[in-house]
Amino acid sequence: MNPTEDFSNRIEEAIKHPKNLGELDGADAVGTVGSEDCGDMLRMWVKFKEVDGKRVIDKATFQTFGCETAIAVASVATELISGKTVEEALAMDGADLSAPLGPLPPLKIHCAQLVEEALRSALAPDAYAPEQKNVAPTLLQRFQAPTQESKKIVLRPSNE
Numbered sequence: 001m002n003p004t005e006d007f008s009n010r011i012e013e014a015i016k017h018p019k020n021l022g023e024l025d026g027a028d029a030v031g032t033v034g035s036e037d038c039g040d041m042l043r044m045w046v047k048f049k050e051v052d053g054k055r056v057i058d059k060a061t062f063q064t065f066g067c068e069t070a071i072a073v074a075s076v077a078t079e080l081i082s083g084k085t086v087e088e089a090l091a092m093d094g095a096d097l098s099a100p101l102g103p104l105p106p107l108k109i110h111c112a113q114l115v116e117e118a119l120r121s122a123l124a125p126d127a128y129a130p131e132q133k134n135v136a137p138t139l140l141q142r143f144q145a146p147t148q149e150s151k152k153i154v155l156r157p158s159n160e
């Protein structure tokens with residue numbers, strides 16, 4: 001099997017049953033980003049819990065208008081960050097978040113970076129609870145009825 005086929009198989013396997021897809025009721029924070037590279041968007045919801053006096057990620061979910069790689073990375077990333085503190089999750093980059101899928105081809109690295117940026121947006125100190133900021137509950141509704149929610153555009157150097 002050549003590397004391209006191997007990658008395609010890994011992604012196909014991951015998106016057959018994506019984990020943590022959809023909005024998260026009672027989320028504590030939400031982050032939405034768009035990629036300048038491809039125009040795709042990804043939103044991530046995060047809910048926290050206290051464990052032994054530490055605030056850790058209880059659950060994270062996502063929605064995306066993105067490619068299959070973004071779906072696959074977001075799926076594995078939301079599983080990877082469960083149980084981590086904000087600091088531990090923020091220490092993970094796109095490569096860490098996509099590690100269970102194996103190495104990504106150069107043209108797909110920005111898909112993992114989109115997931116990383118959505119996570120960073122959701123974990124930012126000024127991240128907000130969805131109910132506090134009139135955030136449209138789904139990405140589709142975000143487009144249909146724009147709210148006061150801001151969208152962060154991820155800028156990447158053109159040589160990546």
Ligand code: FES
Nearest residue numbers: 038040067070111
């Ligand atoms: Fe846009 Fe993958 S091509 S996120």
